[in-house]
Amino acid sequence: MSRADDIRAAALELFTSHGYGATTMADIGAAVGIRGPSLYKHVASKQDLLVQIMTGTMQNLLALHRAAIDTTNDPTERLRRATEAHVRYHARHRLEAFVGNREIRSLEEPHRSDVLAIRAQYEAGFRDLINTGIAAGRFTVTSARMASYAILDLGMGVAVWFREDGELTEDVVAWDYGEFALRIVGAVT
Known part of the structure; x- marks a missing residue:
């Protein structure tokens, strides 16, 4: 290092x-x-360190999201894989998730706006997946935006409670949260 x-x-x-x-x-x-x-x-400064942490976190999440959904065209599998990537990141990077959620208020402009724009892009990626599933008749949820927020909140919550030495493995948690995401959108199998 x-x-x-x-x-x-x-x-x-x-x-x-x-x-x-x-x-x-x-x-x-x-x-x-x-x-x-x-x-x-x-x-350069403490602010620079915060910007690096928060921007790096969001860029990593975006890259993992893209990699997950690029592996299939099926709307259900794309949402599952995106959710699993989201959950795995939060299980592995609990400190980044904590700082990213708590310290957004500490970012100075234009950095706050930049990070919020990346967050909006990340959320829109989930919303787009859900809207695609709705259009294909695979999801029955009434609000893609609300469903995307719920799925993102689920994954962020993992950072609070998940422990590598805990009762549940990362694989089990990622799979189960993928199932939860599909239930949130009313996935039709």
């Missing part, structure tokens, strides 16, 4: 445990063994 990666990882841990506002650059520097002023040789 590079020094920049170490710094980003330390910032992520601190933003999660203390919050963005309560974390100082000195805290981040101490976590990686760099004195506060020297940290600026590696990163």
Whole structure:
């Protein structure tokens, strides 16, 4: 891992445990063994770290979504696979999910608008899948937008409770949440 990666990882841990506002650059520097002023040789600002974390998270989610739906043209399977990718990401990246949901208010403009635009694009991807399924007579839900929000909320919730050493495996959770998503849209089999 590079020094920049170490710094980003330390910032992520601190933003999660203390919050963005309560974390100082000195805290981040101490976590990686760099004195506060020297940290600026590696990163522009605390805001820059938050932007990197939040933008990176959303770009990763978009890429995983695209990869999942590119594997089939079947509306039901596309929604299942997109949901499974969403759930797996949140199971594996709990800290990013936590910071992404809690610290959007801490982003300064234009970064807040940029991250919100990527989030809207991500949600629209789910909504498009649902609308395609409705048009094909495969889904019976009345509001694609509300269904997409519900599916996204399900996946984000996994970040709160899922543990690798817990009772349920990631595969079981991803499969079951895929089933939940199909029930939300009233999938016709």
